[in-house]
Amino acid sequence: EAGVAQSPRYKIIEKRQSVAFWCNPISGHATLYWYQQILGQGPKLLIQFQNNGVVDDSQLPKDRFSAERLKGVDSTLKIQPAKLEDSAVYLCASSSGTSRAGELFFGEGSRLTVL
Amino acid sequence: GESVGLHLPTLSVQEGDNSIINCAYSNSASDYFIWYKQESGKGPQFIIDIRSNMDKRQGQRVTVLLNKTVKHLSLQIAATQPGDSAVYFCAEREPLVFGKGTRLSVIA
Numbered sequence: 498e499a500g501v502a503q504s505p506r507y508k509i510i511e512k513r514q515s516v517a518f519w520c521n522p523i524s525g526h527a528t529l530y531w532y533q534q535i536l537g538q539g540p541k542l543l544i545q546f547q548n549n550g551v552v553d554d555s556q557l558p559k560d561r562f563s564a565e566r567l568k569g570v571d572s573t574l575k576i577q578p579a580k581l582e583d584s585a586v587y588l589c590a591s592s593s594g595t596s597r598a599g600e601l602f603f604g605e606g607s608r609l610t611v612l
Numbered sequence: 613g614e615s616v617g618l619h620l621p622t623l624s625v626q627e628g629d630n631s632i633i634n635c636a637y638s639n640s641a642s643d644y645f646i647w648y649k650q651e652s653g654k655g656p657q658f659i660i661d662i663r664s665n666m667d668k669r670q671g672q673r674v675t676v677l678l679n680k681t682v683k684h685l686s687l688q689i690a691a692t693q694p695g696d697s698a699v700y701f702c703a704e705r706e707p708l709v710f711g712k713g714t715r716l717s718v719i720a
Contacts, residue, residue: 539701539710599646599705603655
C-alpha cells in the first residue's frame with residue numbers, strides 16, 4: 498500500500514515570497530490533515546478535511562495560509578506571504594473510518610526554510 | 613496551551629535495557645491517548661493507543677500504562693534496540709494534540 502506522498506521535500510524561499518505544498522493521501526482515506534512542526538516541537542494541527550469539507554481550521558493563520566482539497570483527494574497548502582517564523586516541516590497525514598481512532602498515517606513532510 | 617507534555621526532553625539507554633518515557637496530561641476528560649514515534653527525517657508513526665477505561669495495554673515490546681488519578685501515562689519499551697532511537701510523542705484526541713516529545717538515544 499502506497500503511503501502519503503508529499504512534495505516538495507525541501508523548499509527555500511525569502512520572506513514575503515509564496516510557497517505551495519502538495520499532498521496525496523492514502524487511497525480511500527477520507528480525512529486529511531496538515532500539521533506544522535517547528536524544530537524541537539511536536540506537530541501542531543493547521544487544518545483537517547473530511548472529504549473536501551473543512552472540519553477544523555481554528556489554528557490556521559488565515560491571513561497568510563490557505564488550504565484546499567478539491568475533489569476530496571489531493572490537497573495543497575499555500576503560504577503567502579511567508580514570514581521567517583513559518584520555517585518548519587509541513588506534515589500531511591490521512592486516516593480512514595476503519596483506522597484506529599488516533600491512527601494517522603503521515604507523509605515524510607515538506608521542510609520549508611524562510612530566509 | 614498544550615494539554616499534553618513530557619517530563620524529560622532526552623533519554624539515553626543502553627541497548628538491551630528497558631526504556632520508560634513519561635507523559636502528563638491536564639484534561640481529566642480525555643478518554644483516549646496515543647503514542648507516536650518519529651525517526652529523523654520522517655513523519656510520526658503510530659505505536660500504540662489506550663482508552664481511559666484501561667490501565668495497561670501491551671503491544672510488541674511496548675507497554676502503555678495509564679494512571680488517571682495523577683493524569684499520567686508512560687510508554688515502556690522492552691529490550692531497547694538501536695532502531696528504537698527516535699523522538700516519542702504522546703498525544704490525545706481529538707484532534708490530535710502532540711506534546712514536545714522525548715528524544716530516545718540507544719547506546720550500543
